Each structure stands twice: as structure tokens, then as C-alpha cells.
Amino acid sequence: MKTAKHIADRIRLMISTKQFQVGETLPSTRELGKQLSTSFHTVRKAYQMLAAEGLIRSEPGSGYVVHRQSTLLDKSARLEMGAEKLRTVLEELLGYGLDEEEVETLFEEQLMFMEWPDRLNTSATVGATRETGDMLARAIRTQVGVKSRVMTITEQAKAVNYDALFVPVQYVRQFRSDADSGLVLPVVYSLDxxxxxxxxxxxxxxxxxxxxxxxxxxxxxxxxxxxxxxxxxxxxxxxxxxxxxxxxxxxxxxxxxxxxxxxxxxxxxxxxxxxxxxxxxxxxxxxxxxxxxxxx
Incomplete structure (x- = not known):
């Protein structure tokens, strides 16, 4: 089962990459708990952690709303927090027997291949028409809590703009045949x-x-x-x-x-x-x- 920290970390990243915008209402604790197969108590704790950081706030009758796109930490505080987390990771790596040279090589490789936040998990839902694509994107957001833009099956050239595509199973083959496509996730759906x-x-x-x-x-x-x-x-x-x-x-x-x-x-x-x-x-x-x- 996912911890409150894990959920808070994911939501914090989604806020910082603008998948959740300022002023947007987050899914209810019960709704997100169901989507993530975890308890609403755990989700509530995650929301409370983010509220304490100033990223979100609780509004009566609405739930939790995104308040800021980034934390209130200044540069000095961010560096201090980063150093603390990095120290913990280094200690774990040393515990696994990595030496200084191996750790340095590992960090260099990860920095080289890292996909930075402005491109992380941008996704689109594919539909036979824009209208039916909107309907499918709505279902994905309701059931899984993931937002996506919409493109039609005739707009295959736009696939390169997204890290992930949600594609109805009948169209998957034509999108996977494009070498420039990112992650193609097949979607099985039906009328409600x-x-x-x-x-x-x-x-x-x-x-x-x-x-x-x-x-x-x-x-x-x-x-x-x-x-x-x-x-x-x-x-x-x-x-x-x-x-x-x-x-x-x-x-x-x-x-x-x-x-x-x-x-x-x-x-x-x-x-x-x-x-x-x-x-x-x-x-x-x-x-x-x-x-x-x-x-x-």
C-alpha cells in the first residue's frame, strides 16, 4: 500500500509540472484513495503534508485546492533540504557497497538521462473525433485522476509532443508503428x-x-x-x-x-x-x- 509520503511526493511533482494548476480542485480523499487503491486516511495525510508546505489549501465545500505552483522554501532552504535527501541516498548507496567512483559515475549517468519536469508525463488521449476523445479523457481523469489533452486519430504527427498517449486498442498498432512516439498505453473502454x-x-x-x-x-x-x-x-x-x-x-x-x-x-x-x-x-x-x- 502506498504511503502518504509517496502520494504527497507524486502530487507535489504533478503540481510543480503544472499537471495540477493553481486554483484547481484536487480529487476528494475518497476518490483519489479509490483511484490509487489506498485508504482515504492516507490520502488525507498526504494532502495535509502538502497544505503544511503551502502548496494546497483546504476550502470548505470544495476540498483541497492548489494554492501555489511551488513550495514556500527559499533557495537556501531548498538547498538544505536537497542536501539532506542526497545524504540519505548516498548513505544507502554506500551501504550497498558502492565506492566513491561508482557513486560519481552513477550520478553523472542519471543526470545525463534525466527527463526534467517541464517534459514529465505530458499525456494525450486519442479519439476517433475530438468530441469522443474528450469523453474518453474525461473517463480517464474521473477513474484514475490523470489529466490529458486530446488529439484525434488523424493527428498522429502530434504524438511526438507527448510522453504518454492513451490510445483505444483499435488504433494502437498505427501509433506504435511511429518510431517517434513515446509511451503508448492501450485503452479498453465502453459506454458507461x-x-x-x-x-x-x-x-x-x-x-x-x-x-x-x-x-x-x-x-x-x-x-x-x-x-x-x-x-x-x-x-x-x-x-x-x-x-x-x-x-x-x-x-x-x-x-x-x-x-x-x-x-x-x-x-x-x-x-x-x-x-x-x-x-x-x-x-x-x-x-x-x-x-x-x-x-x-
Whole structure:
């Protein structure tokens, strides 16, 4: 089980590399504990350690919020802390039998190959469209606590800008074939189980509507819905620019909509007539991402 110090060290690094920005709310202690397979007490202790350093602060009703991008330590204090930690590492190395020359060689090698923080763990999620990529990135952040940018399968040239790519399994081969790509992590995902169960429970639903912002998202989502539901009825699909609902919406029993359409749909339709489409990633995918980006 991860210690509070380990978790605090990882979050401190993610804050300093701007994966968590000033003003951003960190995951709740229970949420992050679940993501890291540890107790919320351990996460709370880690947050308290970071709060004592001035990096984050507790806000009533919101949780812990990033307060500063770096610690309050001045240069002298940073050097003193670094010297103390380095002394501990040196003592451990000497305990393993390394001599002075070997230690010096080891440090030189590590400094040469070190990836410094401004490039550490920059990640992107790949989607068939930008909209479905956003949905997948949202699922990864919710379930694992890792933020990522979004790129589409046609933007393969951008892969060199990221240390890690979260790629749906059906596209992994084409991204791994690029010698310049960094870490490619396969993602197995599906439509959210709670959504599918809720639709199935509505036996009176004969006509389903599907609303997205991108035209190219429609065939992707329609195929996923028909495959997951084995739905024999009709699915009427369309897009919106965010200002008006298309006319077909009034003719369907239930409207499914993407997060990009949420503001418009939730303002215009009662809850019983609509459901938000979301993805979920598999448990195995969660473990792979967690192992690479939280535990290393």
C-alpha cells in the first residue's frame, strides 16, 4: 500500500509540472484513495503534508485546492533540504557497497538521462473525433485522476509532443508503428454501464435520439450504442451548434447527448427525457495507467 509520503511526493511533482494548476480542485480523499487503491486516511495525510508546505489549501465545500505552483522554501532552504535527501541516498548507496567512483559515475549517468519536469508525463488521449476523445479523457481523469489533452486519430504527427498517449486498442498498432512516439498505453473502454442499464430499464423507449457537436461523432456513437444495447428500434441522430436543438428531438422518447451538448440540452429538456452519454475505462486499463503515471 502506498504511503502518504509517496502520494504527497507524486502530487507535489504533478503540481510543480503544472499537471495540477493553481486554483484547481484536487480529487476528494475518497476518490483519489479509490483511484490509487489506498485508504482515504492516507490520502488525507498526504494532502495535509502538502497544505503544511503551502502548496494546497483546504476550502470548505470544495476540498483541497492548489494554492501555489511551488513550495514556500527559499533557495537556501531548498538547498538544505536537497542536501539532506542526497545524504540519505548516498548513505544507502554506500551501504550497498558502492565506492566513491561508482557513486560519481552513477550520478553523472542519471543526470545525463534525466527527463526534467517541464517534459514529465505530458499525456494525450486519442479519439476517433475530438468530441469522443474528450469523453474518453474525461473517463480517464474521473477513474484514475490523470489529466490529458486530446488529439484525434488523424493527428498522429502530434504524438511526438507527448510522453504518454492513451490510445483505444483499435488504433494502437498505427501509433506504435511511429518510431517517434513515446509511451503508448492501450485503452479498453465502453459506454458507461449505468447509462446502458438505465436505458434498458425504460421498456417504453422505442425511438432514441442522439445529439452531438461533431458530425463525425454520430456514426461512432451510433455504432457503439447499437452494439451495446442490441437496440432494434430507430436511433435518430443529429448535431447542434450549441444554440438550438434540432427538430427531431421532439419526436424521440429519449435523447442521449454528449457532454459538449449538456448546457443546451439540460436547459431545454426535463430529466426524464434525456441521458448524458459517458464512457468508462476497464479496470485493467485503470491499473496500467495508474502504474505508469502514479507509481513510477
Amino acid at each position: 454501464a449505468a447509462l446502458l442499464i438505465a436505458i434498458t430499464d425504460r421498456s417504453a423507449v422505442q425511438n432514441i435520439g442522439l445529439l452531438a457537436r461533431e458530425q463525425d461523432s454520430l456514426p461512432v456513437l451510433t455504432s457503439e450504442l447499437k452494439h451495446a444495447l442490441q437496440f432494434q428500434g430507430s436511433i435518430m441522430a443529429g448535431v447542434t451548434d450549441g444554440r438550438f436543438l434540432p427538430p427531431f428531438v421532439k419526436d424521440v422518447d429519449l435523447l442521449l447527448y454528449t457532454p459538449d451538448c449538456a448546457t443546451l440540452v439540460e436547459r431545454a429538456l426535463p430529466e426524464r427525457k434525456r441521458m448524458l452519454i459517458e464512457y468508462q475505462i476497464s479496470a485493467n486499463t485503470s491499473e496500467i495507467i495508474r502504474a505508469e503515471l502514479w507509481e513510477n
